[in-house]
Amino acid sequence: MKRYLAQCGLYCGACSSMLLHDKAMGDNELMDFQVEYQDSPCGGCASGVNPDCEFIICNQAHGTQCCAFCAEFPCPMIIKFSQDEWEHHIDVIDNLHRIKEIGIDAWLAEQKQQWSCPQCGSRTHWYQSKCCDCGATWACRYK
Numbered sequence: 539m540k541r542y543l544a545q546c547g548l549y550c551g552a553c554s555s556m557l558l559h560d561k562a563m564g565d566n567e568l569m570d571f572q573v574e575y576q577d578s579p580c581g582g583c584a585s586g587v588n589p590d591c592e593f594i595i596c597n598q599a600h601g602t603q604c605c606a607f608c609a610e611f612p613c614p615m616i617i618k619f620s621q622d623e624w625e626h627h628i629d630v631i632d633n634l635h636r637i638k639e640i641g642i643d644a645w646l647a648e649q650k651q652q653w654s655c656p657q658c659g660s661r662t663h664w665y666q667s668k669c670c671d672c673g674a675t676w677a678c679r680y681k
């Protein structure tokens with residue numbers, strides 16, 4: 539689903555705010571989903587919730603669907619973003635190279651698989667290390 543692609547190369551489908559949003563919208567797979575910290579539902583970057591996002595504005599100016607298809611990629615702005623205080627941002631450069639290589643749809647399918655519980659297949663978020671459905675545990679990618 540393209541709504542899980544953010545212009546900067548993040549996979550919104552593994553954002554806890556998007557998971558809370560999808561749960562509120564009635565996604566049966568997420569009825570047991572919960573986060574242990576305060577977070578608010580978000581419809582994802584592709585839904586237009588952040589019209590002031592520098593990556594949305596810049597991609598509009600370049601006529602590109604995401605930074606992967608920009609002639610200036612990887613530009614200083616996306617490199618700086620990948621090195622900020624949010625650990626999951628470190629993956630955007632690799633994500634965007636991968637999108638260039640295999641296309642958006644195949645990348646979204648890969649991401650869906652990557653961010654699913656290895657035991658039961660339930661959706662998980664970037665900083666999760668225990669499945670809300672089956673209780674399986676794994677090493678959090680970013681901690």
Ligand code: SF4
Binds near residue numbers: 592597600610611612
């Ligand atoms: S200039 Fe940088 S931030 Fe802007 S669209 Fe291109 S790669 Fe993305």
Ligand SMILES: [Zn+2]
Binds near residue numbers: 671
């Ligand atoms: Zn599970």
